[in-house]
Amino acid sequence: MKVLGADIGFGYTKATDGKQYQVFKSIVGEANEAQFGESLLPGVPQFPRHIAIGNQSYFVGELAEQQSRGRGFTLDQNQFLAQYAKPLALTALAPFVASGDPVRLVTGLPISFFRRYKDPLTTLLQQRHTVTVVKPGTGEREEKVINVEKVRVIPQPFGSMFNLMLNDIGKPASQRFITEKIGIIDIGFRTADYTISDKTRYSERGSQSSDSGIAVAYTAIANVLQEKSGVNVELYRLYEGVSRGTIKIKGKRYDLTGLVQQAFQQLATRIAQEVNRLWSDDWDLDAIVITGGGGAALSAYLAPLLEGEVLPMPADQDARLNNVHGYWKYGLHLWGA
Ligand SMILES: Nc1ncnc2c1ncn2[C@@H]1O[C@H](COP(=O)(O)OP(=O)(O)OP(=O)(O)O)[C@@H](O)[C@H]1O
Ligand SMILES: [Mg+2]
Structure with missing residues (x-):
């Protein structure tokens, strides 16, 4: 197991399986079987991004973004569950699974969807899934049984809490998060x-999702x-420029440092207002984790605006992996290894 x-x-x-990780964009698209596209991509991804479930074949992540004609992305949780959760989850798990071997899975839902969707999500994932993964580069197809014998769903941010609380064998390493x-x-x-x-219990009152x-x-x-360059830069293409502080558009370089500072400061202010209002009755909080x-990008702006002691994350x-790392540790805690 x-x-x-x-x-x-x-x-x-x-x-993650605790040893290896993978991260890809949450985008699902139609696979273009006849295409030679996969081998044309710069740099072959380490793990498969092309999966078939039943008679449906999907591209996911960056491969879907670049190659799929019909591709989707949604903020609607109903649609997300019905259409995207399964291909995303199975593509994410496939490399870490030996065909047929039982696996146990910890996953999460956003706060606002937790109560309503934790049972449907469990039902969706807790199955023997027969999939075909298409290896990057070679296009070799492999049939795999992803045998998910147990699923536990927790509120997403609890992953980060378990990451801080538990060690790599799933045992409490830090007493403060328990008490x-x-x-x-x-x-x-x-x-x-x-x-x-x-004390590790979920507080409904103190929990909320926002945009x-x-x-x-x-x-x-x-x-x-857009005002300066005339080009509408897609949001998912901004990460590099934002972290570097400069972006090149049509041969011209734009300095982003001031812009980024201002935008991050504004967002941090908005988040601090939401949080301080939400937790106004919870003045007995011992500590806050961002x-x-x-969160990693904003913490320098946000921490000074929060009313409480802010603990650093590793x-x-x-930081995108904090939740998933904690899910895995919590799985060890529940089921052993
Ligand atoms: N290497 C990286 N590539 C892309 N984004 C990164 C990277 N490192 C940090 N980030 C930041 O992480 C953010 C995404 O964080 P995260 O993966 O936690 O979001 P998410 O869980 O998918 O979104 P949501 O919580 O809204 O469902 C990006 O917007 C960017 O600011
Ligand atoms: Mg998240």
Whole structure:
């Protein structure tokens, strides 16, 4: 029996078996079987991005973004579950699974969908899935049985909490997360999720999802760039420029440092207002954790605006992986290895 974690975000899908990770954009598209496209992509991805489930064949992630004609992305959770969750999850898990071997999976849902969708998501994933994965580069097809014998769904930000609380054999490494009341702010691409773990118990009152994802700041940056350059830069193409502080459009270089600072400061202010209002009755919080890929980007702006002690997340890890790493540790905690 193997324990896996999968975090299907609106921006990125992340998965791990504790040893290896993979991250890809949460985009699903039709596979163009006849195309020679896969081998034309610059750099062959390490893991398959082409999967067939039943008689449906999909491209996912960057491959879908670049090669699929019909491709989709949604913020509607109903549609997300019905159409995208399965191909994203199975593509994420496939490389870590030996065909037929039982696996147990911890995954998460955003705060606002947790109660309503945790059972449907469990039903969707807790099955023997027969898939065909198409290897990148060679196009070789392999049939695989992904035998998910157990699924546990938790509120997404709890992944980061378990990541801080548990060690790599799933045992408590830090007492404070078990005995204290911790606020968690998980900032992703599209959404920000706020939640409270009170002695590891989920607090409904202190939990909420909002639209204050990093995309809000990216939109502000893209708007200014459009005014200056005439080009409408897609949000998913801004990450590199934003982290480098400069972007080249049609041969001209634009300095982004001031713009980024202003956009991040504004978004941090908005998030701090939401959080401070939501947690106004929870003045007994012991500490606050800022997590998620967007959290790493914003924490320097956000931490000073929060009313409480802010704990740092591990700086040596891609913050997008904090939740999924915690899911995996929680799986070990529940089921052993
Ligand atoms: N190497 C990277 N590539 C892309 N984005 C990165 C990278 N490192 C950090 N980021 C940041 O991480 C953000 C995405 O974070 P994350 O993966 O936590 O979102 P998500 O969980 O998919 O979204 P949501 O929580 O809205 O569902 C990006 O918007 C970017 O700001
Ligand atoms: Mg997320």
